[in-house]
Amino acid sequence: MSLDIHVFRTLSDNAGALIRDPATHACAAVDVPDAGQVLAAAEEKGWTITDIFVTHAHFDHTQGVAAVKQATGATVYGPADAKDAAPLDHVVGEGDRVPLGGFVFDTWHTPGHSDGHLTYVGEQTRLALVGDVVFVMGCGRVQPGQLPAMWTSLSRIMALPDETKLITGHDYTLANARFAMAMDPANAALKARFAEAEAAKAEGRFWAQTTIGEEKATNPFFRASEGALAAAVGLVGAQAGEVFAALREAKNRF
Numbered sequence: 088m089s090l091d092i093h094v095f096r097t098l099s100d101n102a103g104a105l106i107r108d109p110a111t112h113a114c115a116a117v118d119v120p121d122a123g124q125v126l127a128a129a130e131e132k133g134w135t136i137t138d139i140f141v142t143h144a145h146f147d148h149t150q151g152v153a154a155v156k157q158a159t160g161a162t163v164y165g166p167a168d169a170k171d172a173a174p175l176d177h178v179v180g181e182g183d184r185v186p187l188g189g190f191v192f193d194t195w196h197t198p199g200h201s202d203g204h205l206t207y208v209g210e211q212t213r214l215a216l217v218g219d220v221v222f223v224m225g226c227g228r229v230q231p232g233q234l235p236a237m238w239t240s241l242s243r244i245m246a247l248p249d250e251t252k253l254i255t256g257h258d259y260t261l262a263n264a265r266f267a268m269a270m271d272p273a274n275a276a277l278k279a280r281f282a283e284a285e286a287a288k289a290e291g292r293f294w295a296q297t298t299i300g301e302e303k304a305t306n307p308f309f310r311a312s313e314g315a316l317a318a319a320v321g322l323v324g325a326q327a328g329e330v331f332a333a334l335r336e337a338k339n340r341f
């Protein structure tokens with residue numbers, strides 16, 4: 088049994104995401120970048136939002152939460168440091184479990200991009216809501232001094248089964264693909280995906296979903312333990328966490 092998933096553009100590049108249990112019709116919005124756009128998407132699908140899962144406190148993920156809660160009466164889950172940004176009914180963190188109809192998501196604390204960042208992991212349904220930790224062929228910006236924490240967070244997510252679907256927080260896919268090509272130019276899977284990213288951009292197709300397996304094949308940050316990526320940042324023989332940090336700094340300058 089799997090959840091119905093609808094991912095769509097909000098604001099300029101934020102992902103709006105609705106996930107619904109087809110049996111009970113429980114439906115969660117994953118963050119609310121824009122209340123009007125998220126409510127309109129739910130209406131278009133004929134779905135009623137019952138829950139809101141907040142991944143992290145940043146304004147572009149939380150600014151619409153209060154209005155959607157007011158419009159729908161949804162129950163809001165999120166990390167403690169999002170309390171000022173969104174009306175949370177339940178503060179959740181590492182080790183908590185959040186229900187959605189007949190499904191359950193484990194909440195993981197995955198800091199680095201923001202202090203309280205959560206990843207919601209649905210093991211039965213092989214779906215993880217990764218917010219701004221992972222992007223298609225990329226990863227989120229990292230707070231000063233938080234590169235080791237971000238590497239720990241990414242490493243945990245990378246260990247999920249390859250078929251696990253990821254819903255990410257933004258479509259930065261083409262920009263990420265360009266950086267990935269600069270770092271990993273001999274990677275055939277990446278070349279194909281770069282071409283797909285160019286086509287998606289040309290067609291105006293929103294792209295913020297991926298899988299663990301696809302990221303392992305093409306995402307330079309997931310591939311920090313590969314010799315080619317270590318060589319790209321001049322760190323042959325270094326530990327993957329150090330290569331990751333150098334890649335993230337190279338992306339900041341790219």
Ligand SMILES: [Zn+2]
Nearest residue numbers: 143145200219
């Ligand atoms: Zn963010």
